[in-house]
Amino acid sequence: MNNDSLLGFALLGLIFERPMSGYDLRKIFTTTAMGSFSDSPGAIYPALARLEANGLVRGTVEESASLRKRRVFEITPTGLDALKAWLTKPVTRDDIVRGIGDLMLRFAFMDRTVGEARTIEFLEEFGCEIEGYLPSLSEFLEVHASEMALSARLALESGVQEYEMRLRWVRASAAQYRERKGNQV
Amino acid sequence: MNNDSLLGFALLGLIFERPMSGYDLRKIFTTTAMGSFSDSPGAIYPALARLEANGLVRGTVEESASLRKRRVFEITPTGLDALKAWLTKPVTRDDIVRGIGDLMLRFAFMDRTVGEARTIEFLEEFGCEIEGYLPSLSEFLEVHASEMALSARLALESGVQEYEMRLRWVRASAAQYRERKGNQV
DNA sequence: GTTGCCATGTAAACTGTTACATGATTTC
């Protein structure tokens, strides 16, 4: 009954943007910047089957003339609800500690689904959580730096730099959204 | 027979630094900057059992006075070989596309295991792969920016900025290693 | 006519998640 894997939501979000076949989705993972996902059929086709079993997408075999058989999936109203629910989840500390990839995926899908107001809120929550986490990470580095191996220390510094970079990005992005919103009024 | 999961190597690397129990390892994942790993016993204890079954670590029950029973694991020569083999694997395009977390973990363990020369080599390979990948990502962004939703474009820009940041980090780190090496001669 | 791409899927093995279970020891 559950379908909360990141791959499932990635598929759902892409299918929302336009109806697609399993093969189309695979190609997106191999050829575009979404290369962090597996393009293996053993991951994608079962994930699509789960989405369909849960009523989040509906696949129909395309029969247009001389084309090979293709099952094209489109999102259902239930599926759109599930997508929106996932996108509007509050940002937690855990989300940023366990890797920000999930958050970035959610953000990428936001613009055409949950609206600007919520997108800006998301960025604010994102920024708050980084601001809450970064000092503890810096402090840990400061306290333990002397006893750590050079490579371990540098790896940790890289982590700190990544959070700092994301924070700058969050602020710049929020500014862009506010500007756009302002222009529309 | 296989034990190539990232968690397995994380445990192996930590146990190499000093012998530890499963509980110690869990605490590292909850309390230190290695929070990207799961601290659930259902992940760690089976992973330790696999490492032991493959002869990479050896667990002995500590019987010191009035302490609770603790199984303390230490690395075996076979385990050290496996750790070094993992650490010295060449850096591939796939490593940087699928997420640099694995590479950073490998780097963090390098200093005390494979030596400075190999660590510098690793950084050079790392830098080369980013330099090879970044232009294609920037180009993709340039070509598709106009047709993308704002949030999707910003998410992609964040990805580009991350690679740029890692590249700066790689260069600065390599410089530190070369400097240290120079000082020793 | 064979190589390569389009397109879909399955099966076994492995890994990780969630939740449960147990019991000892320290602290209040």
Add this chain to the structure above:
DNA sequence: GAAATCATGTAACAGTTTACATGGCAAC
């Protein structure tokens, strides 16, 4: 003596990887 922490583990389930399997169509 109750609660928190130390410490180890198991069981059911879900998801991914790897490898295999199939067949149509297009180009050369």
